[in-house]
Amino acid sequence: MDLIIADTPSQLGEDAAALITDQVRRQPNTVLGLATGSSPLPVYEHLGRHRGTDFSSVTCFALDEYVGVAAEHPQSYRRFIADRIAGPLGIAPGRVHVPAGDAQDLDAACAAFEESIAEAGGVDLQILGIGRNGHLAFNEPGSAFSSRTRPVRLTEDTRRVNARFFDSLGHVPTHAVTQGLATIMEARRLLLVAQGADKAAALVQALEGPVTEAFPASIIQRHPHATVIADSAAAALL
Numbered sequence: 001m002d003l004i005i006a007d008t009p010s011q012l013g014e015d016a017a018a019l020i021t022d023q024v025r026r027q028p029n030t031v032l033g034l035a036t037g038s039s040p041l042p043v044y045e046h047l048g049r050h051r052g053t054d055f056s057s058v059t060c061f062a063l064d065e066y067v068g069v070a071a072e073h074p075q076s077y078r079r080f081i082a083d084r085i086a087g088p089l090g091i092a093p094g095r096v097h098v099p100a101g102d103a104q105d106l107d108a109a110c111a112a113f114e115e116s117i118a119e120a121g122g123v124d125l126q127i128l129g130i131g132r133n134g135h136l137a138f139n140e141p142g143s144a145f146s147s148r149t150r151p152v153r154l155t156e157d158t159r160r161v162n163a164r165f166f167d168s169l170g171h172v173p174t175h176a177v178t179q180g181l182a183t184i185m186e187a188r189r190l191l192l193v194a195q196g197a198d199k200a201a202a203l204v205q206a207l208e209g210p211v212t213e214a215f216p217a218s219i220i221q222r223h224p225h226a227t228v229i230a231d232s233a234a235a236a237l238l
């Protein structure tokens, strides 16, 4: 595993954006896995400044989506990706796949999502954040390493942490659909970004602790091509 420690969140964004644009320049039809949340924001901001890179042939797959949040809701991950990533980078909506959290039949929607990843030839580069409780996407502690895209219940801790994006805790969804840990591990390369002191304990446990389903992010120790970029606050305990 490669570890890069950046002085600031902005530097983290620049380093990660450089890695991603390098991949897209080498392979214009890259299949890119997208993480939402606040950690990758500097990455997407810096990507938007790499004007010389053509993202129009890139296909994207999101890690997860809330259940019961309309696609056009400001906090839906579909909207986040359209506004913050696909729009600024010039990736057409038809090339952006997000698990359908508003589907009538969630299991069927998750199976269809897995099929779309396979049809696209798998994910070349998967961007990841990390939850304070060690979740990857919405794979909460206890998620099976063999898990695939599926509906899940969010922990109360995750709901509380994400409440800052909603009007109140009561508005935070109780469920989500998420790529599974096995789905994520099939990506040919992982790029995990972590910033801020409140991620330091999770990061050290993920990278140096036991590999266990009790701490899902620890699975990245098993990936043959993983890069971690952390700012100095998140890397403080490494």
Ligand code: GLP
Residues within 6 Å of the ligand: 035, 036, 037, 038, 039, 040, 063, 064, 128, 129, 130, 131, 132, 136, 137, 138, 158, 162
């Ligand atoms: C969210 C997302 C994850 C994200 C994580 C950390 O709930 N589902 O994909 O990595 O929690 O979020 P943040 O980067 O905002 O701390």
